[in-house]
Amino acid sequence: MDIASKNPDLIVAGAGNAALCAAIEAAEAGMDVLMLEAAPKPYRGGNSRHTRNFRCMHDAPISTLSGAYGEKEYLADLLRVTNGETDEELARIAIRGSEKALPWMEAHGVVFQNSLSGTLSLERTNAFFLGGGKALVNAYHNTAEDLGVTVAYGAEVRRVHLDGDRFTGVTARVGGAELDIPARGAVLASGGFQADIDWLASAWGEAARNFLIRGTPYNRGVVLRDMLDKGARSVGDPTQCHAVAIDGRAPKFDGGIVTRLDCVPFSIVVNRHGERFHDEGEDVWPKHYAIWGRLVAAQPDQVAYAIIDAKAADDFMPTVHPPETADTIGGLARKMGLPPEAVEKTVAEYNAACRPGTFDGGDLDGLSTAGVDPPKTNWARPITDPPFAGYALRPGVTFTYLGLKVGPDARVRSNSRPYANIWAAGEIMAGSILGQGYLAGFGMTIGTVFGRIAGREAARVLSSRRNGGTHA
Numbered sequence: 001m002d003i004a005s006k007n008p009d010l011i012v013a014g015a016g017n018a019a020l021c022a023a024i025e026a027a028e029a030g031m032d033v034l035m036l037e038a039a040p041k042p043y044r045g046g047n048s049r050h051t052r053n054f055r056c057m058h059d060a061p062i063s064t065l066s067g068a069y070g071e072k073e074y075l076a077d078l079l080r081v082t083n084g085e086t087d088e089e090l091a092r093i094a095i096r097g098s099e100k101a102l103p104w105m106e107a108h109g110v111v112f113q114n115s116l117s118g119t120l121s122l123e124r125t126n127a128f129f130l131g132g133g134k135a136l137v138n139a140y141h142n143t144a145e146d147l148g149v150t151v152a153y154g155a156e157v158r159r160v161h162l163d164g165d166r167f168t169g170v171t172a173r174v175g176g177a178e179l180d181i182p183a184r185g186a187v188l189a190s191g192g193f194q195a196d197i198d199w200l201a202s203a204w205g206e207a208a209r210n211f212l213i214r215g216t217p218y219n220r221g222v223v224l225r226d227m228l229d230k231g232a233r234s235v236g237d238p239t240q241c242h243a244v245a246i247d248g249r250a251p252k253f254d255g256g257i258v259t260r261l262d263c264v265p266f267s268i269v270v271n272r273h274g275e276r277f278h279d280e281g282e283d284v285w286p287k288h289y290a291i292w293g294r295l296v297a298a299q300p301d302q303v304a305y306a307i308i309d310a311k312a313a314d315d316f317m318p319t320v321h322p323p324e325t326a327d328t329i330g331g332l333a334r335k336m337g338l339p340p341e342a343v344e345k346t347v348a349e350y351n352a353a354c355r356p357g358t359f360d361g362g363d364l365d366g367l368s369t370a371g372v373d374p375p376k377t378n379w380a381r382p383i384t385d386p387p388f389a390g391y392a393l394r395p396g397v398t399f400t401y402l403g404l405k406v407g408p409d410a411r412v413r414s415n416s417r418p419y420a421n422i423w424a425a426g427e428i429m430a431g432s433i434l435g436q437g438y439l440a441g442f443g444m445t446i447g448t449v450f451g452r453i454a455g456r457e458a459a460r461v462l463s464s465r466r467n468g469g470t471h472a
Helices: 017-028 046-050 071-082 088-107 132-146 197-204 206-210 222-229 285-297 329-335 340-353 442-466
Strands: 010-013 033-037 053-055 126-128 150-153 155-163 166-174 177-182 185-188 241-247 268-270 304-308 324-326 388-400 411-413 418-424
Touching: 010 017, 010 166, 010 442, 017 033, 017 046, 017 132, 017 185, 017 442, 033 155, 046 132, 046 442, 053 088, 053 442, 071 088, 088 442, 132 150, 155 222, 166 185, 166 418, 185 442, 197 206, 241 285, 268 340, 285 388, 324 329, 329 340, 329 388, 418 442
Parallel strands: 010 033, 010 185, 033 150, 185 418
Antiparallel strands: 053 126, 155 166, 166 177, 241 388, 268 304, 304 388, 324 388, 411 418
């Protein structure tokens, strides 16, 4: 493909969910769109290909979602996990936009599976993609192709060109050569910087070199750094990210969602010294799981270990790799390289602190401990029934929250004013809404809603300019 000769209306940096939503909206409005994807075609889609669901507001049953999940409850859930660290105006835009986004997704080829129930507690709040995120990415690419969108693979945007506050084009590395590609506007949807381990280490310290990256190795933050260096206004903390506890045997990059371990609420979690360090039953897992990456990151050697007994073996999603097992706690500790006496003492103290009650794996059940620190406030059952099982946990970073500040129109802000013709969507701007913490499925909500806004706004402004008008 000869992209050097192209002079598109709009360049979209990236080819994941947010980028595709922007490209589709812009193309449907008549724009000539060029998408530049750093990854080769088999790995297109960034982190979106590893996703599986979308969190959606609805006042009545919609599509495959049951009941209702209104704006007030949705926002309260978000504020709880972020501890209020969010731009409420942008958060409400994402939440309100999710309701109309779901039928739009279906109209553009996304198929949802039947509502899920069980320990994930998501049947009312999250719509799951049939075939997962890769099916969603493929459906959108088919739609984009039908609309005439051009996609260049192995095309990494290296530099963004500006004339004052106006975008004029990019330099992209394609096949080892650098090409300058002019355009009339840009949507930046190229993800966070999590795959740049040196950048992570500069923020977190050397401990970050032990982190695993759940998603694509191509999200290195090249566009983000270039824009920040050029004076774009930043938002978010470089140490804040969507990080979960994943299987310690996962690969360094691209292990995806299957590496996540959902056993934590039904286990006790100990560090390398055999000591518990946090309440494993603090909340239902979709609102709670994303804190565990940071918790594990703070432990010695950035590793922890979840221990369960036979009662809990079927209470969570099956794992890709089987756990270590043994007929005694001491034997399990030895297999996992932990001090047996310390682990036996921790388990004995926890067991003695468990109070009577009724276990309910699908909801907060109040089955708690008393007299042990840290407490376990739900799902606290004694670990007594062999075989005992254990999983090593490591921090798995999904995406970082340091990003570009945008307004309600998805337009990127400089330190003095909005850029005339640059918009952003997805992970590169998610820190505008996610100051910390995470809510299951909300990354896809941000990407979908703001991707659509960015594409529509780009088309509106560029069409106005093409026709000799002025932009807002």
